[in-house]
Amino acid sequence: MHRILNVLMICGAISGWLITSGASEVYDAWQQHGPSYVTYGEAEQAAPVSEGQYKRHHYAMGGMMLGLGLLFWGAVALKVQGKDARGN
Numbered sequence: 896m897h898r899i900l901n902v903l904m905i906c907g908a909i910s911g912w913l914i915t916s917g918a919s920e921v922y923d924a925w926q927q928h929g930p931s932y933v934t935y936g937e938a939e940q941a942a943p944v945s946e947g948q949y950k951r952h953h954y955a956m957g958g959m960m961l962g963l964g965l966l967f968w969g970a971v972a973l974k975v976q977g978k979d980a981r982g983n
Contacts, residue, residue: 903971903974903975906967906970906971907968907971909967910964910965910967910968910971911964911968912964913960913961913963913964913967914960914961914964914965914968916957916960916964917956917957917958917959917960917961917962917963917964918957918961919957920953920954920956920957920960921953921954921957921958921961922957923953923957924949924950924952924953924954924957925950927946927949927950927953928946929946930943930944930945930946930949931943931944931946931949932944932949933948933949933952933953
């Protein structure tokens with residue numbers, strides 16, 4: 896019982912991190928005005944881009960993180976609901 900509860904707590908924390916990080920990315924893109932820099936790939940080298948490219952990059956990244964976080968959160972919620980229904 897304690898092991899399942901701890902795993903579900905960790906999964907819930909990860910999904911919460913994904914959701915808040917995704918929301919932060921979207922908010923940053925919404926607040927951006929003018930050209931800026933983005934990082935691509937594993938090299939982490941910043942490349943100068945226009946405002947539209949910056950917003951497109953951060954909206955896509957933020958939306959992906961929000962989507963993954965919400966799906967993960969839903970899966971954890973279904974798992975918890977299933978455990979409660981069985982009485983475990």
